[in-house]
Amino acid sequence: MEPVLEIRNLRKSFPGVKAVDGISFSIEAGTCFGLLGPNGAGKTTTIEIIEGILNEDSGTILYKGENRGKRFKAEAGIQFQSTRLPEYLTVFETLKTYRGLYPGKTDIDWIIEVCRLEEILNRDNRKISGGQKQRLLLAIALTNNPELIILDEPTTGLDPQARRHLWEIVTGIKNSGKTIILTTHYMEEAERLCDKIAIMDYGKIIDIDTPNSLLMKYGKGATIYIRTEDPEKYRNILSCQYFIVENGIEFRTDFLNLCIQQLAASEADLTGMTVRTPNLEDVFLKLTGHTLRA
Amino acid sequence: MFKRILIIFINRNREFYRDKSGFGWNILFPFFVIVGFSLIFSQDSRKEYKVGVINSGNIRNEISVQYEEFRKTKFVEFIEFESRETGINRLLHHRIDLLIEPSEGRYWKSSSSPKSFMTEKLLISSSEKIKTGFVPETVTGREIPYVEWLFPGVLAMNMMFSALFGVGYSVVRDRKNGVLKRFSVTPLTPFEFLTAQILSRMFVILLTTGTVYLACILIYGFENRGSYLSLLIIFMLGSFSMVSLALIIASRSSSEEFAGGILNLLSWPMMLLSEVWFSMEGARPWVIKFAKLLPLSHITSGIRQIMNDGASLYDIRSQILALSVMSIIFLSAGSVLFRWQKTD
Numbered sequence A: 001m002e003p004v005l006e007i008r009n010l011r012k013s014f015p016g017v018k019a020v021d022g023i024s025f026s027i028e029a030g031t032c033f034g035l036l037g038p039n040g041a042g043k044t045t046t047i048e049i050i051e052g053i054l055n056e057d058s059g060t061i062l063y064k065g066e067n068r069g070k071r072f073k074a075e076a077g078i079q080f081q082s083t084r085l086p087e088y089l090t091v092f093e094t095l096k097t098y099r100g101l102y103p104g105k106t107d108i109d110w111i112i113e114v115c116r117l118e119e120i121l122n123r124d125n126r127k128i129s130g131g132q133k134q135r136l137l138l139a140i141a142l143t144n145n146p147e148l149i150i151l152d153e154p155t156t157g158l159d160p161q162a163r164r165h166l167w168e169i170v171t172g173i174k175n176s177g178k179t180i181i182l183t184t185h186y187m188e189e190a191e192r193l194c195d196k197i198a199i200m201d202y203g204k205i206i207d208i209d210t211p212n213s214l215l216m217k218y219g220k221g222a223t224i225y226i227r228t229e230d231p232e233k234y235r236n237i238l239s240c241q242y243f244i245v246e247n248g249i250e251f252r253t254d255f256l257n258l259c260i261q262q263l264a265a266s267e268a269d270l271t272g273m274t275v276r277t278p279n280l281e282d283v284f285l286k287l288t289g290h291t292l293r294a
Numbered sequence B: 001m002f003k004r005i006l007i008i009f010i011n012r013n014r015e016f017y018r019d020k021s022g023f024g025w026n027i028l029f030p031f032f033v034i035v036g037f038s039l040i041f042s043q044d045s046r047k048e049y050k051v052g053v054i055n056s057g058n059i060r061n062e063i064s065v066q067y068e069e070f071r072k073t074k075f076v077e078f079i080e081f082e083s084r085e086t087g088i089n090r091l092l093h094h095r096i097d098l099l100i101e102p103s104e105g106r107y108w109k110s111s112s113s114p115k116s117f118m119t120e121k122l123l124i125s126s127s128e129k130i131k132t133g134f135v136p137e138t139v140t141g142r143e144i145p146y147v148e149w150l151f152p153g154v155l156a157m158n159m160m161f162s163a164l165f166g167v168g169y170s171v172v173r174d175r176k177n178g179v180l181k182r183f184s185v186t187p188l189t190p191f192e193f194l195t196a197q198i199l200s201r202m203f204v205i206l207l208t209t210g211t212v213y214l215a216c217i218l219i220y221g222f223e224n225r226g227s228y229l230s231l232l233i234i235f236m237l238g239s240f241s242m243v244s245l246a247l248i249i250a251s252r253s254s255s256e257e258f259a260g261g262i263l264n265l266l267s268w269p270m271m272l273l274s275e276v277w278f279s280m281e282g283a284r285p286w287v288i289k290f291a292k293l294l295p296l297s298h299i300t301s302g303i304r305q306i307m308n309d310g311a312s313l314y315d316i317r318s319q320i321l322a323l324s325v326m327s328i329i330f331l332s333a334g335s336v337l338f339r340w341q342k343t344d
Helices: A043-051 A070-075 A091-100 A108-114 A130-142 A160-175 A187-193 A211-218 A256-265 A280-288 B002-018 B020-040 B061-071 B084-092 B114-125 B146-177 B179-184 B190-220 B228-249 B256-273 B285-292 B295-309 B317-337
Strands: A005-014 A017-027 A032-036 A058-063 A076-079 A148-152 A179-184 A196-201 A204-209 A222-227 A241-245 A248-253 A273-276 B049-053 B076-080 B098-101 B106-109
Touching (some): A005 A043, A017 A043, A017 A204, A032 A043, A032 A187, A043 A148, A043 A179, A058 A070, A070 A076, A076 A130, A091 A108, A091 A130, A091 B002, A108 A130, A130 A148, A130 A160, A160 A179, A160 A187, A179 A187, A187 A280, A196 A211, A204 A211, A204 A280, A211 A280, A222 A256, A248 A256, B002 B020, B002 B190, B020 B146, B020 B190, B049 B114, B061 B114, B098 B114, B106 B114, B146 B179, B146 B190, B146 B228, B146 B256, B146 B295, B190 B228, B190 B317, B228 B256, B256 B285, B256 B295, B285 B295
Parallel strands (some): A032 A179, A076 A148, A148 A179, B049 B076
Antiparallel strands (some): A005 A017, A196 A204, A222 A248, A222 A273, A241 A248, B098 B106
16 A cells, blocks of 8 residues: 655755754554654654655655645645744634635534534634644644644643643544644653654654554563662662662663562562553663653 | 635735724824824914014014014914023024014024024015015916825825835734744645735725725815826725835745834835925935835825826826836745745
8 A cells, every 4th residue: 555655765954963864754544653752853854844844955755656746735734833823813714714725625513523612713813722722723734634634743832631632632533544643752642642653863763663563672671669768778689770769769670570579588668669661751761862851 | 726815815804904903003194194284284383484582572663663574474483482591592402493582673593504594584574675676476276285285195105104014014924923834835825825915905005095085085175186096096006016015025034123124214215205295396316316216206196196186097107107117026026035934
């Protein structure tokens, strides 16, 4: 099956920095593809090149096997990281404005319902909350019945509740069979929404795979956390890597059973002990050597 | 294509009339100017020279005759001062043109002020029975009141400000805010966007100019001696040329400060050199030539010739040609230079 979007050896430099350094990937129809990386990794530059906002220095971008043109503009639904909208328009007028610019159109009532805009339709688009604005921007990205939806950090700056709200909407859109590209620096977002993830850092893609495969590949082992006011007392019990953390101590190990046995055999108090398996955050840390929000 | 143009056209118009302060200002500003100038330049209050008077009691007879004659002089305003010191201070600061003290038969003039020189001549001649070989005649026909002469200039000036700041400033602001960036990823083309901007602003200008025109006609009874169709055509062409000029400024910049500076740099010389407020008759030839390069000169003179002199479109063909050529040049340059996004 032909990918909806194919990127080959894409490069883009700005003075003094290689923002995108020879990346390649392809996106299958009906999937959600995540570009994951910290600020400055090159995610937005990649997305803006795909959108046509920036010109690439070299490389190839194919939409449905062809160079992007009028068809791409008509069939792509785009949500920027931050966008100001034309002033003095209500939410409904804003939606109608953008919808009117495209040849293909989504049923406006469906968009309003999916993005939960009913209550703010007649409100000035400058007088809505951050979460409402992100939902409106997502709704605008859906007005042309897009085949490909590009969401650039759609939940950045939102409170946890608004973020989860938006995730539910994106999941619904994904379930309707749309192809989505999503950039984020929230691991939980990538794990929940994406079928495939490309981990980016310093303009390069470090690895691309499904979240599960990435965890299988790089997420072996476990983390044992013991809450204690005296971490020094615990550090010699196990012979694995340890970190003194806030209010306790953490051990990283690939031999969980052995460690548990050693801890049980010791007379240490294990009341505050928790065991955690690795998540994508740990995978990212392992692959790049620094945290996502560094 | 037409639907997309219509959508942006409607949006811009909504933005205009919902921005109450901008909307009100566009209507009220030219009206205030006309009202203000009609008060300032009404014949009774139009005083060209100001004479300060101190100690006007106990005037000697031979001085009294001349002083009474001088006080009858047209276009001279007499202002009483309590002390000589105050009067001299006002003269030194050019707040008055001459200071007289009739009781002492003395006057003070400013040696550096042309108006002071003229006022002195008026004082000296006020008691003389002059016999010359010249025969006085009075012009016949309807004299055009200054305010009626000014009116077309104010309309043209409002047209200029509305176009330059209404389009230039707002497009730059939209580029800076990212509104244009969002449009750039839709099928909307720069041609469609610019066409909508031009049509919307022309519509707004014609609406506001028409409103101001009607209000002034009703209140002041200004007369249009030409045809209304000619007037409409010159209004349309004038607003088109000004909006096209604004599009050059709006083509790339994303700095409102820079755009504001350029807009002022363009609008002030036009306001001063395009005969909006005063005639350029007698100005240096190069100044007159330079003024001819400014679209506002042609708009002002076109409207003025139609309204004041009843000129036809053929009579103002040179203005129409100049405005057409300028519009094409401005629009072409604006279209070629236009970018959706920040380039600086």
